[in-house]
Amino acid sequence: MAATEERPIGFGRLKRKEDPRFLRGQGTYVDDVKLPGMLHGAILRSPLAHARIVSIDTSAAQQHPKVRAVVTGQDLANLGLAWMPTLSADTQAVLATDKVRFQGQEVAFVVAEDRYAARDALELIEVDYEPLPVVSDVRRALDADAPVIRDDKEGQTSNHIFDWEAGDEAEADRVFADADVVVVTQEIPFQRVHPAPLETCGSVADMDPVTGKLRLWTTSQAPHAHRTLYAMVAGIPEHKIQVIAPDIGGGFGNKVPIYPGYVCSIVGSILTGKPVKWMEDRTENLTSTGFARDYLMQGRIAADRDGRIRGLRVDVLADHGAFNATAQPSKYPAGFFHIFTGSYDLEAAYCSVRGVYTNKAPGGVAYRCSFRVTEAAYLVERMVDLLAAELDMDPVELRMRNFIRKEQFPYTTKTGWEYDSGDYHATMNEALRIAGYEDLRREQAEKRARGEHMGIGVSFFTETVGAGPKSKMDIAGLGMADGAELRIHPTGKAVVRISVKTQGQGHETTFAQIVSQELGIPPEDVEVVHGDTDQTPFGLGTYGSRSTPVSGAAVAMVSRKIRDKARLIASAALEVAPEDLEWESGPPARWYVKGDPEKGQTIQELALAAHGTLTLPEGVEGHLDAEAVYDPPNLTYPCGAYIAVVDVDPATGEVKLRRFVAVDDCGVRINPMIVEGQVHGGLAEGAGIALMQHIAFDEQGNCLGGSFMDYLVPSSLEVPDWELGETVTPSPHHPLGAKGVGESSNVGSPPAIINAIVDALKPFGVRHVDMPATPGRVWEAIQSASGTPAPPR
Amino acid sequence: MQITLTINGETRSAEAEPRTLLVHFLRDHLDLTGTHWGCDTSNCGACVVLVDGEPVKSCTMLAAMAEGHEITTVEGLARDGELDPVQQGFFEEHGLQCGFCTPGMMLTARALLDENPNPSEEEIRVAISGQICRCTGYTNIVKAVRWAAEHEAGAAAAGGEAIA
Numbered sequence: 001m002a003a004t005e006e007r008p009i010g011f012g013r014l015k016r017k018e019d020p021r022f023l024r025g026q027g028t029y030v031d032d033v034k035l036p037g038m039l040h041g042a043i044l045r046s047p048l049a050h051a052r053i054v055s056i057d058t059s060a061a062q063q064h065p066k067v068r069a070v071v072t073g074q075d076l077a078n079l080g081l082a083w084m085p086t087l088s089a090d091t092q093a094v095l096a097t098d099k100v101r102f103q104g105q106e107v108a109f110v111v112a113e114d115r116y117a118a119r120d121a122l123e124l125i126e127v128d129y130e131p132l133p134v135v136s137d138v139r140r141a142l143d144a145d146a147p148v149i150r151d152d153k154e155g156q157t158s159n160h161i162f163d164w165e166a167g168d169e170a171e172a173d174r175v176f177a178d179a180d181v182v183v184v185t186q187e188i189p190f191q192r193v194h195p196a197p198l199e200t201c202g203s204v205a206d207m208d209p210v211t212g213k214l215r216l217w218t219t220s221q222a223p224h225a226h227r228t229l230y231a232m233v234a235g236i237p238e239h240k241i242q243v244i245a246p247d248i249g250g251g252f253g254n255k256v257p258i259y260p261g262y263v264c265s266i267v268g269s270i271l272t273g274k275p276v277k278w279m280e281d282r283t284e285n286l287t288s289t290g291f292a293r294d295y296l297m298q299g300r301i302a303a304d305r306d307g308r309i310r311g312l313r314v315d316v317l318a319d320h321g322a323f324n325a326t327a328q329p330s331k332y333p334a335g336f337f338h339i340f341t342g343s344y345d346l347e348a349a350y351c352s353v354r355g356v357y358t359n360k361a362p363g364g365v366a367y368r369c370s371f372r373v374t375e376a377a378y379l380v381e382r383m384v385d386l387l388a389a390e391l392d393m394d395p396v397e398l399r400m401r402n403f404i405r406k407e408q409f410p411y412t413t414k415t416g417w418e419y420d421s422g423d424y425h426a427t428m429n430e431a432l433r434i435a436g437y438e439d440l441r442r443e444q445a446e447k448r449a450r451g452e453h454m455g456i457g458v459s460f461f462t463e464t465v466g467a468g469p470k471s472k473m474d475i476a477g478l479g480m481a482d483g484a485e486l487r488i489h490p491t492g493k494a495v496v497r498i499s500v501k502t503q504g505q506g507h508e509t510t511f512a513q514i515v516s517q518e519l520g521i522p523p524e525d526v527e528v529v530h531g532d533t534d535q536t537p538f539g540l541g542t543y544g545s546r547s548t549p550v551s552g553a554a555v556a557m558v559s560r561k562i563r564d565k566a567r568l569i570a571s572a573a574l575e576v577a578p579e580d581l582e583w584e585s586g587p588p589a590r591w592y593v594k595g596d597p598e599k600g601q602t603i604q605e606l607a608l609a610a611h612g613t614l615t616l617p618e619g620v621e622g623h624l625d626a627e628a629v630y631d632p633p634n635l636t637y638p639c640g641a642y643i644a645v646v647d648v649d650p651a652t653g654e655v656k657l658r659r660f661v662a663v664d665d666c667g668v669r670i671n672p673m674i675v676e677g678q679v680h681g682g683l684a685e686g687a688g689i690a691l692m693q694h695i696a697f698d699e700q701g702n703c704l705g706g707s708f709m710d711y712l713v714p715s716s717l718e719v720p721d722w723e724l725g726e727t728v729t730p731s732p733h734h735p736l737g738a739k740g741v742g743e744s745s746n747v748g749s750p751p752a753i754i755n756a757i758v759d760a761l762k763p764f765g766v767r768h769v770d771m772p773a774t775p776g777r778v779w780e781a782i783q784s785a786s787g788t789p790a791p792p793r
Numbered sequence: 794m795q796i797t798l799t800i801n802g803e804t805r806s807a808e809a810e811p812r813t814l815l816v817h818f819l820r821d822h823l824d825l826t827g828t829h830w831g832c833d834t835s836n837c838g839a840c841v842v843l844v845d846g847e848p849v850k851s852c853t854m855l856a857a858m859a860e861g862h863e864i865t866t867v868e869g870l871a872r873d874g875e876l877d878p879v880q881q882g883f884f885e886e887h888g889l890q891c892g893f894c895t896p897g898m899m900l901t902a903r904a905l906l907d908e909n910p911n912p913s914e915e916e917i918r919v920a921i922s923g924q925i926c927r928c929t930g931y932t933n934i935v936k937a938v939r940w941a942a943e944h945e946a947g948a949a950a951a952g953g954e955a956i957a
Contacts, residue, residue: 015884022892023880025827025867029893032826115817116810198831198839198893198927249829249893250927282832504891504928677887680930708836708925716918716931 007524009587010517013673017523018508027247031279033204033217039068041268041278042118043261044108044125045288046100049136049359049701050147051129053099053107060124061110066117069271070125071109071264073097081267083152084233087257087476088333090161090324091153092362094260099132101149101322102361103703104287109264111276134359134701135159138296138319141356149322149357159357161324166338166415167350175311175348181302184386190375191771192294192319192360192695194286194705195367196713197503199249201289202279205265209273213240218262220245221255222541224499225475227533229258234266245531251503252685253365256327256543257290286711287703290327291360291695292367294319295337295375301383307393309344309402314379316353319360326355326364327543328371329473329480335371336464338415342380343424343462343639344402349414359701368685368746370465370544370635381459381751382768385758389767395458395755396432400425403460410732417464419637420731422665427727428460431641431663434725440645448763455760457644459752465740466549466636475540481631482546483537484554486515486562488624490611492604494521496558497529499539500551505742506674507547511555513670514736518559519603520589537627545638545740548670549731554630556735561626566606567591568620573609574599636731636739640664642748644756650764653779655757657687657718660749663725667739679745680722686749688714694772761785796856800825801869811857816840818856819866827867827896831925838924841897842866848901850923867896870903878941879903888937890928897924902938911942 008014021027058070073095076082083091096107108125112118133147140146141159150156176183203218214236220226223243231238248255261278268276280289295316302311318334320326328335334353341349366372384402388395403424404411411419431437440456447454470479485497496515500507512526529535539551563583570591571578576599581591584600592600601609603624610616610624645659662679669675692712695705705711730737750771757773758766765785769778796818797806807822819825819842828851831839840851843865870877879902882888889895898921905912905920912920917938918931926934 016887018892019884019889022889022895023876023884023899024871025825025896027827027892029826029829031820031830034824115821116812196927198837198891198925199829200831248891250891252927279830282834282837504889506890673887677890677929677933680932681890681928682930684930685927707834708832709834713925713927715922715925716935717922719931721914721935722930722932 009520009522011513011670014509014513014523014671016506016509017512018506029199029247029249030202030204030217030219033246035204035206035275038275038277039111039113039268039272040115040118041109041111041265041276042122043106043264043284044122045284046096046103046105046107048100048129048131049103050132050134050149051100052132053096054128054130056108057126058108061121064117064121064124066113067110067121068113069111069268071095071267076267081234081263084258084263085476086323086325086362087327088324089330092323092325094263098152102359103701104284104361106260109268111268111272136359136697136699136701138317138356138358141358149359161320161355161357162333163352163354164333165352168348168414169350171348172311172313172350176300176302176313180304181310182305182390183300183302184383184390185300186383186386186768188297188299188379188382189770190293190295190297190378192291193367193689193693194291194695194711195252195254195365196286196711197250197252197254200280200282200285201255201259201261203262203265204275204277205269206275207266207269213242214266215242215244216266217244217246219248219255221251221501221503221543223501223531223533224538225478225540226258228478229476242534245501248501248503253292253327253367253543254290255503256365257325259289282708283706286695287706288361290325290363290365291321292363292365293375297379299379299383301387303387303391307391307398307401309346309387311348312341312346312380312383314340314351316351318353318355319358320355320364321360321362322357323362324355325362327366329467329475330477331472332371335366337372337376339373339417339462339464340376340379341413341415342377343404343460345404345408346414360697366544368682369743370463373463374747377461377747378751381461382754385755386767396428396437399458399460400428418634419462420634420733421729422462422637422639423727423729424460424639427639427663427665428641430725430727431643431661434663434723435643435661437643453648453650453760455646455648455756457752457754457756457759459642459748459755461748462637462639463744463747464635464637465545465743466632467544467546468632469634470631478540480540481629482539482551482554483627483629484551484558485537485627486558486625488562488603488607490608492521492525492607494526495529496526496555497536498551498555499537500542500547501531503542505547505678506671510548510670510674511552514552514555515559518556519563520586521603545743548738549636549734549740550630550632552738553632553735554628557630558626558628561628562624565624565626566603568617569606569610570601572614572617573601573606633733636667636734638664638666638739638741638744640744640748642752644752646753646756646760648757648760648778650782653775653782655691655773655778657720657753659723660720661723661725662745663727664741664744665727665729666741666744667729667731667734668737670736670738675741676724678742679724682743682745683722683749684714684719686746687719687753690750690753690771690773691718692772692774794857796860798859798864800864801866809856813856815851815854815856815859819851825866825868829893829896836925838897839894841900841924843900843904846904846907848904865900867899870899877903878944879906879938881944882937882940886933886936886940888929888933894924894926898926898934902941905938906942906945910945912938914939
């Protein structure tokens with residue numbers, strides 16, 4: 001079959017293989033799983049942010065005719081399951097025993113015959129709470145008189161969790177002390193947000209009392225890691241646990257951790273002998289599952305008067321909530337935040353991060369980013385813009401002057417990262433071209449003269465994605481390497497089994513295209529199996545843009561093993577020595593005899609031979625199967641240049657995001673259509689974070705963002721038609737040259753938008769606006785700035 | 794109580810409590826799981842179905858209230874196995890990623906095109922503005938609906954010329 005643009009063999013704009021079931025409403029999400037005799041669970045949650053539990057009376061709930069079980073923390077304690085480990089070597093209550101530590105914390109679990117009855121029964125449980133003082137403001141968490149939230153932990157006498165640093169403080173001090181440098185200082189909070197995938201979290205647990213096998217359908221981005229953790233937590237032998245992540249309705253980091261509800265559904269199934277479904281509602285999702293960010297950053301940047309950036313320093317107070325459940329490799333309690341030097345060649349850099357407990361929901365998940373990279377990119381890109389304002393330089397010019405140059409790669413940063421590749425000047429220039437930057441500046445000048453407030457914001461980010469290597473990076477002790485298995489059936493059709501799991505990223509298409517590219521098998525002939533731990537090899541899952549960098553590489557490597565084995569089979573079939581054969585990628589892709597190109601065989605032909613009666617060379621086993629584990633030698637470093645254009649109404653503070661140009665360099669693009677879709681989605685989420693999204697709390701620790709009425713996410717009216725571009729700098733160490741892209745645009749867009757807003761408000765003397773830049777905040781920033789008053793309207 | 798509804802042209806009946814929401818009745822009682830449950834507060838639109846051709850968030854309606862009305866769910870969009878142009882448009886323009894909002898988006902798009910066969914991009918954005926997509930950033934959803942407008946049976950005959 002000839003390859004076309006519509007039906008490429010290998011890389012290209014292939015329409016998605018997974019779409020037909022979704023288009024017909026035939027996807028299978030966790031809440032669509034229905035098993036015979038299935039019961040329904042619901043969780044009673046704390047209305048208070050900090051309180052001692054005096055008593056729990058479940059007798060009325062037990063007597064509800066449809067209730068099959070009621071479970072409290074004490075019941076779990078009797079089973080040794082009241083506490084579970086988090087992804088950060090802390091502990092988290094499954095159901096509270098001693099006290100509740102955040103509003104929305106899990107207190108009791110009811111199992112009933114249907115969804116509504118389970119919720120009814122929650123109303124029948126009486127809990128007597130003794131309220132305790134609340135730590136709501138992260139700045140007060142370490143006060144001497146602050147209540148100790150984690151008094152369950154032996155030796156814990158304050159709310160301090162960790163101190164961590166990177167870079168060279170003495171060097172940074174030296175640069176900042178230089179009498180000739182300009183120093184700009186700014187407090188930059190990155191507010192608490194929530195990924196809010198449209199599908200909430202949930203699970204269906206089915207423990208077979210006869211075989212002792214647990215099947216768990218669950219909203220998991222990392223089914224294999226979850227399986228191992230369940231084995232460790234619940235004591236169920238790992239070979240008796242099957243974790244199935246079916247179709248997932250968006251993840252964005254929210255579905256990386258293990259939540260108490262999942263454990264409760266397992267306990268419910270063990271207690272009742274029936275399958276138990278637990279599906280949280282939106283309020284439960286927003287108030288109890290993994291939040292993101294919540295970094296209070298004190299930034300300092302130093303530069304020579306001519307705009308040569310010399311030093312960057314940031315000190316962070318990190319709000320980790322009541323349990324330290326941050327998802328990141330063990331060695332990095334602040335994730336990869338130390339990539340905060342961004343895309344610039346600096347003389348000195350230093351960061352310190354202090355993590356503390358507060359009476360808020362646990363988390364610290366990597367919300368559509370590699371661990372804490374979004375916070376880092378926002379910090380540096382705001383500081384550079386503040387510096388540009390201070391020096392009265394164009395923000396593009398300042399960036400161009402300080403970019404790491406193309407010839408400096410591989411480049412080792414002052415905090416120890418080895419950037420693999422990039423051409424930042426080229427990427428920036430492409431964004432300027434698409435945006436028409438000079439014209440935009442002219443338009444802005446004209447509008448300013450008329451008293452209109454147009455802003456142009458620029459950001460340039462460098463991400464670090466695709467973790468491991470496994471010797472340095474893990475989740476809960478499990479090294480970040482991923483497996484792949486590939487079987488070519490006798491008729492030349494293939495099944496590839498991968499450890500990672502799509503939540504919408506299109507794995508079933510992209511991974512088929514990788515096999516197709518390597519072996520010449522049409523993508524429609526490649527079945528991608530994922531999301532079921534009984535059916536797939538071990539691996540750490542999909543987050544931190546690691547699917548293509550790690551698992552994609554594993555699939556490329558396993559395909560090459562097949563190709564190598566096929567060569568040996570071809571040598572038998574064609575009766576030549578293996579070294580006399582040459583591979584051509586076609587089409588048709590095949591092994592052919594050097595000097596006699598008429599003689600050759602495709603993978604499909606060789607697959608039949610491998611399963612047939614052909615006598616294979618000595619030492620070559622039959623069939624055409626292989627497996628591989630890919631341990632990446634380094635992370636990959638995608639980058640991008642973003643330009644936002646906003647119009648601000650100073651009378652209302654309303655910001656209209658009018659244009660957004662995003663030029664991404666994610667290396668080689670396997671399926672450009674899917675890549676562009678990923679960029680679009682991340683941009684919308686980034687715009688939401690910059691303008692709307694905020695999980696706020698009052699002084700009593702009440703969550704003020706507990707529904708989509710209060711936690712605003714962008715609709716089609718708040719975001720523009722995205723304008724995309726690309727440059728391609730292949731990763732030198734990835735077998736396909738790919739770098740990962742799912743999260744880049746969420747990392748790069750918030751600073752571009754805030755920079756644009758601040759740029760629009762320059763005539764008022766505004767130098768910074770915090771996210772989310774709601775109309776109220778923007779209006780206040782205008783009022784409190786000392787510059788020119790708003791012109792009359 | 795016994796609730797009997799006309800769904801996708803078929804009569805479907807099941808026993809349910811009077812308080813049962815239409816979204817739960819469809820999903821849990823009739824196994825029509827293409828309609829999704831996303832927020833409880835009528836903000837997300839994952840549960841949108843058509844009631845007499847109008848998009849309605851099925852979490853805001855009791856199942857019993859739907860008696861006597863024509864309900865269309867995503868399972869009823871394709872006819873005789875052939876995708877509706879809206880479904881085809883979402884496929885062609887990569888208008889879906891995780892697929893969770895997709896049924897509601899497509900039904901709203903269907904209703905829009907039934908009323909306005911040649912909507913502008915702005916009109917499409919307004920039509921879907923009561924629904925949330927967390928994956929696509931909306932650009933490709935808008936394109937998908939435009940694709941459908943341009944490929945409706947008889948679109949050209951009806952004078953529904955495409956807007957560039």
